[in-house]
Amino acid sequence: MAIQFWRIRDRYYRLMGNRCDDCGARNLADKDMPRTGKILTHTQLHEPLPGFESEVPLNLAVIELQNGARVLAQIVDTPQEKIETGAKARAVIRRVRVDGDSGQILYGYKFVVE
Amino acid sequence: MKAYVASVGLEKVGDHWSESLLDLAVGASLKALDGRKVAPQQVIVGNMFSSAGARQEHLGALLASSLGLKGTPAYKVESACASGSTAFDVAYTMVKSGAIDSALVVGVEKMRDIEPEEVSLALAMAESVEYTQFxxxxxxxxxxxxxxxxxxxxxxxxxxxxxxxxxxxxxxxxxxxxxxxxxxxxxxxxxxxxxxxxxxxxxxAPVGDGAAAALVVNENAIGRAKSGLAEIxxxxxxxxxxxxxxxxxxxxxxxxxxxxxxxxxxxxxxxxxxxxxxxxxxxxxxxxxxxxxxxxxxxxxxxxxxxxxxxxxxxxxxxxxxxxxxxxxxxxxxxxxxxxxxxxxxxxxxxxxxxxxxxxxxxxxxxxxxxxxxxxxxxxxxx
CATH class of the missing domain: 3.40.47.10 (Thiolase/Chalcone synthase)
Structure with missing residues (x-):
């Protein structure tokens, strides 16, 4: 299944995306997104999806980037008490998981609190 | 034309270790059909993840053939956790318009035949594979x-x-x-x-197996008797x-x-x-x-x-x-x-x-x- 993620690797590696601000449609050319933003809300997940067992509990947050775009991402390398609403966060590239079928290592964006 | 729910059938929600997905769907269907002498002109199944939960698709024909409804159009409608009500809406729209006069709607899910983390993954499929699951x-x-x-x-x-x-x-x-x-x-x-x-x-909400059925009819199917009906x-x-x-x-x-x-x-x-x-x-x-x-x-x-x-x-x-x-x-x-x-x-x-x-x-x-x-x-x- 890794191919469905390989296909959009630029989005994962370079934090690219697109969306029409008026109607929400997504058939535009991808643009680089700003790599910093602030935490809008966060959670700590105790029951992982398959492939994420070793990372429990998993910190996740909705980050509002400087241009207003939102991204759902893991928060890593951050002391628990610093993960709070309004905290500034910066995108980093990290290993996400190993694909179960092919063994390929998938990389993508995660965020650290500054 | 007026459309009604004419009868319903409910299986208890829970751990049905002894019943399959089909057993549950048939059980709820028979309870709904027993209440009324109406042959459904369509069978519409609401289900989200029978492929993951029971490695079974093609639920419409599977259920219709088990109910002995040879020749009856039958199919599954999927819209994540709203699959059941979406299947019902398809039936309601057709029965109300008079395109058909009766339909059996059956919502069914088998969640306990697979491990809890597989259930989590199946549920996560209602969300983006690329940006949420990833x-x-x-x-x-x-x-x-x-x-x-x-x-x-x-x-x-x-x-x-x-x-x-x-x-x-x-x-x-x-x-x-x-x-x-x-x-x-x-x-x-x-x-x-x-x-x-x-x-x-x-x-x-907990994880559990279950099936529920509703018989949807219009005035052509039911005549003038209004007892035991709820109008949609x-x-x-x-x-x-x-x-x-x-x-x-x-x-x-x-x-x-x-x-x-x-x-x-x-x-x-x-x-x-x-x-x-x-x-x-x-x-x-x-x-x-x-x-x-x-x-x-x-x-x-x-x-x-x-x-x-x-x-x-x-x-x-x-x-x-x-x-x-x-x-x-x-x-x-x-x-x-x-x-x-x-x-x-x-x-x-x-x-x-x-x-x-x-x-x-x-x-x-x-x-x-x-x-x-x-x-x-x-x-x-x-x-």
């Missing part, structure tokens, strides 16, 4: 994010949120088809295991931005707002006449935001209203009268049909100890994803 976010995680946002922005307390699962459990005690027939206190909720902070185990007065489906985190206001359940408004318009009914709501409490926060989207509670007030008894069986506007998703259970693709069957039981005076008094109109609200799809139906007493 980062490790389960469906519970999205609702945890939503719950924190709700509690922080609207200043909602733990106890207020807990009032919703407490209410659902209270109503399930006397509901024969409910999964958990046990009352709980707010302390049970606030001390239960953390799932996706701040959501705890008792904020979340309106129905609407609405969709909005796919993932909750991309919406300008995450706390606005716009799909529910739109579907509720359209369904009531179709029914020609003001919101003030709605006497009962079966709402989608897959998570406590989802129940709260759904009630607020339907205008039953002001923003941030749904938990407080529940705590004050407004939604009790003898309150202003009873909700989730057989336990809702939280305590009746949430066999995902079947849930919408359970809700509709419960509205039917209420309007035909067959709700037993769970009967709401002086009821004329009932609403069901079922959502797929985090209010990505919303399906609302309006029912009234048959006249």
């Amino acid at each position: 980062v490790g976010a389960s469906f519970a995680a999205l609702n945890g994010l939503l719950a924190r946002h709700y509690m922080e922005r609207e200043n909602v307390s733990r106890d207020e949120l807990s009032a919703l699962p407490v209410l659902s459990h209270a109503n399930a005690v006397t509901a024969e088809h409910a999964q958990f027939r046990k009352a709980i206190t707010p302390e049970v909720v606030s001390r239960s295991a953390m799932v996706a902070d701040p959501l705890r185990l008792f904020d979340c 007065l309106g129905g609407a489906i609405a969709t909005t931005e796919f993932s909750v985190y991309e919406r300008k206001d995450m706390l606005r359940f716009e799909a529910t707002e739109m579907a509720f408004k359209r369904a009531l318009e179709q029914a020609g009914l003001p919101a003030s006449k709605v006497g009962l709501i079966e709402t989608h409490d897959a998570f406590s926060v989802v129940a709260a935001l759904s009630l607020e989207a339907m205008g039953v509670s002001k923003r941030g007030m749904a938990g407080k209203d529940a705590k004050e008894g407004r939604f009790d069986l003898d309150g202003d506007i009873p909700i989730n009268t057989f336990g809702g998703l939280k305590a009746r259970g949430h066999p995902v693709g079947a849930t919408g049909v359970y809700q509709i069957a419960e509205a039917y039981l209420q309007l035909t005076g067959a709700a037993g100890k769970n009967q709401a008094k002086d009821l004329d109109y009932a609403v069901t609200q079922n959502v797929g994803g985090v209010d990505t799809s919303a399906v609302v139906h309006v029912f009234g007493r048959a006249r």
